[in-house]
Amino acid sequence: MAKSDQQSQHGNTAAPDLSLRGGSPVRGMTMAKAKPKNTMGTIRRIWSYIRPFKGGMIAVFIFTLMTTILSLIAPYLLGTAVDRYIIPGDFKGLIGLCAVLLAVYAGTALSAWLQQHVMVNVSQQSIRAMRRDIFGRLQVLPLRFFDSRTHGELMSRTTNDIENISGTLNQSVTQLISSVLALVGSLAIMLYLNIWLTLLSMVTIPLVMLFTKTVASRTRKHFAKQQSTLGELNGFIEETVSGQKVVQVYRRERHAAAEFDQMNKKLTDASIQAQIYSGTVGPVMNVLNNVSFALIAAVGGYMAFSGHTTVGIVVAFLNYSKQFQRPLNDLANQFNLVQSAVAGAERVFEVIDTESEYQDKPEEQHADDMFGEVRFDHVSFSYKEGMPILEDVSLTARPGETIALVGPTGAGKTTIINLLTRFYEIDAGKITIDGNDIRLLDKDYLRSKLGIVLQDAYVFSASIRENIRYGRLDASDEEIEAAAKLANAHDFIMKLPEGYNTELLSGGGNLSQGQRQLLTIARAVLADPVILILDEATSSIDTRTEMHIQTAMRTLMQGRTSFVIAHRLSTIREADQILVMNQGRIAERGTHEELLAKRGFYYELYNSQFKMTS
Numbered sequence: 001m002a003k004s005d006q007q008s009q010h011g012n013t014a015a016p017d018l019s020l021r022g023g024s025p026v027r028g029m030t031m032a033k034a035k036p037k038n039t040m041g042t043i044r045r046i047w048s049y050i051r052p053f054k055g056g057m058i059a060v061f062i063f064t065l066m067t068t069i070l071s072l073i074a075p076y077l078l079g080t081a082v083d084r085y086i087i088p089g090d091f092k093g094l095i096g097l098c099a100v101l102l103a104v105y106a107g108t109a110l111s112a113w114l115q116q117h118v119m120v121n122v123s124q125q126s127i128r129a130m131r132r133d134i135f136g137r138l139q140v141l142p143l144r145f146f147d148s149r150t151h152g153e154l155m156s157r158t159t160n161d162i163e164n165i166s167g168t169l170n171q172s173v174t175q176l177i178s179s180v181l182a183l184v185g186s187l188a189i190m191l192y193l194n195i196w197l198t199l200l201s202m203v204t205i206p207l208v209m210l211f212t213k214t215v216a217s218r219t220r221k222h223f224a225k226q227q228s229t230l231g232e233l234n235g236f237i238e239e240t241v242s243g244q245k246v247v248q249v250y251r252r253e254r255h256a257a258a259e260f261d262q263m264n265k266k267l268t269d270a271s272i273q274a275q276i277y278s279g280t281v282g283p284v285m286n287v288l289n290n291v292s293f294a295l296i297a298a299v300g301g302y303m304a305f306s307g308h309t310t311v312g313i314v315v316a317f318l319n320y321s322k323q324f325q326r327p328l329n330d331l332a333n334q335f336n337l338v339q340s341a342v343a344g345a346e347r348v349f350e351v352i353d354t355e356s357e358y359q360d361k362p363e364e365q366h367a368d369d370m371f372g373e374v375r376f377d378h379v380s381f382s383y384k385e386g387m388p389i390l391e392d393v394s395l396t397a398r399p400g401e402t403i404a405l406v407g408p409t410g411a412g413k414t415t416i417i418n419l420l421t422r423f424y425e426i427d428a429g430k431i432t433i434d435g436n437d438i439r440l441l442d443k444d445y446l447r448s449k450l451g452i453v454l455q456d457a458y459v460f461s462a463s464i465r466e467n468i469r470y471g472r473l474d475a476s477d478e479e480i481e482a483a484a485k486l487a488n489a490h491d492f493i494m495k496l497p498e499g500y501n502t503e504l505l506s507g508g509g510n511l512s513q514g515q516r517q518l519l520t521i522a523r524a525v526l527a528d529p530v531i532l533i534l535d536e537a538t539s540s541i542d543t544r545t546e547m548h549i550q551t552a553m554r555t556l557m558q559g560r561t562s563f564v565i566a567h568r569l570s571t572i573r574e575a576d577q578i579l580v581m582n583q584g585r586i587a588e589r590g591t592h593e594e595l596l597a598k599r600g601f602y603y604e605l606y607n608s609q610f611k612m613t614s
Helices: 039-086 091-139 143-147 151-158 160-193 195-201 205-242 244-249 253-279 281-305 311-352 413-420 443-448 464-469 477-486 490-494 513-527 543-557 569-573 592-598 601-610
Strands: 374-384 387-397 402-406 428-433 450-453 531-535 561-565 577-582 585-590
Touching: 039 091, 039 160, 039 311, 091 151, 091 160, 091 311, 151 160, 151 205, 151 311, 160 195, 160 205, 160 311, 195 281, 195 311, 205 244, 205 253, 205 281, 205 311, 244 253, 281 311, 374 413, 387 413, 387 428, 387 585, 402 413, 413 531, 413 561, 443 450, 450 513, 464 477, 464 513, 477 490, 477 513, 513 543, 577 592, 577 601, 585 592, 585 601, 592 601
Parallel strands: 402 561, 402 577, 450 531, 531 561
Antiparallel strands: 374 387, 374 428, 577 585
16 A cells, blocks of 8 residues: 555455454464553463473473482482592492483483473473464564554564574573472482481572562563664664665665664663673572582581581582572572563563454354445544544445545555455445445455555565466466466566576566566456455556556446546546545545646646646
């Protein structure tokens, strides 16, 4: 659609997958608007994606338990080696115990690898479901959603934020399970070995908890700001790269670079703040751990000398104290990853929770019996409250008629098309097709009867054949070529190296603007619509090319109700009815000759735009 009516249009009008509305819901997708506002709520949402793979999670738990048990056995064996074999000087016994210890370490490594292998599979399957949900949700969101967000921001949510969650699931889930098991196991064995040394090792725990809580209150907001700023930067990059020709033509390279530097600095500052706070966790935890280790070594050594315990128990206890402190360290370090992932997950779930344009309400299903009589009955509409675009518009298009919409930029021409296709819902009045209120029609059914050729000729990075087939996915190769011939696109296609199998670059960069427009016209021909919409469809085509397609366009429009937004005389003169839009209202209506005879607004517009006299 043109942006002339104060709104830019995004994407395509293809019908979304019906699995996203009605029937069984997409896993993990909730229809409520409420967004998670706290860490635990978001973590529960993430868990809803992991839950379907609970078999894998059970395996992860078993392997993690094995890893933890084996790692807890090793220090006990070291203590036993000191007391039973090293101090008494039993070399043979020591060799045998070392062999057992080696087997324990090998088993620990194997179970840790298996645990990681299964967890990677579970996490990637979960992320696949989450990625599917956010992309699927984007397909069914109303255009209002896209009007208020940049492409780069949405790309950041579907890529950076998702990958952030993926990395955290891969690393943190097994680490958290392992840390909890190691914490409980180490504490149990330490209490068994020596209760007093165990109590001594607990001295630093309140300090750890207080420190972690203090950091938590600061890091999350900085990580959220970091993710948000990254989305803004991505949006700016995407916009600048897409508009590089404009940047260079108007010599704005330095200005763009300066603006990028500003946004880059903003992201850097946010990242520094997040990393500074989170980066204090490791060093502080190491200091607390070393203090605890020194206390245990000193007190344990004194107890061994005084005969209250053995040297082997002290050696074992020092190892267990490390295993006890390490989970606390790991939990604190994983906290930073979790905070960053939660910030990203909230942005992802915000999109998933946005209300779809397909609502769960009764909708009438209609057979293929549409004739194409379109009526606007006192329709009013505004994109933003208090800023009306259409006011009390009424019109009637009979089956097979061609309605031309003309008027200055911002008059409301494209908005009429947006409302007919239900890209937006009207504020007041009623729009009917064959007497049926379009608000009661299934959107897929409605749009399947519409053929739309936009001013912005959008093609996909696929073959020419597949780009035309987008109009009707079950079309045969013969039907595709017939549609191309009708749109006068066949000749230029056959001159390309691979013909219909020619792969298009991103945005159709290896075709001219006129050639891309011919492909979109062929796409509309293939769709065989009841109602045809041409939004400045020939504005990007030179006069000679336009002459080639006029015959095809007239053939295409025969028997179809057509709405044409165009400035070119050849299209407007042949319209059954011309509606002259001005400031959101229909200022004049009639045929070309009737409007010129009135010598009113259309007469002035005609002379100013076409530089001709009546």
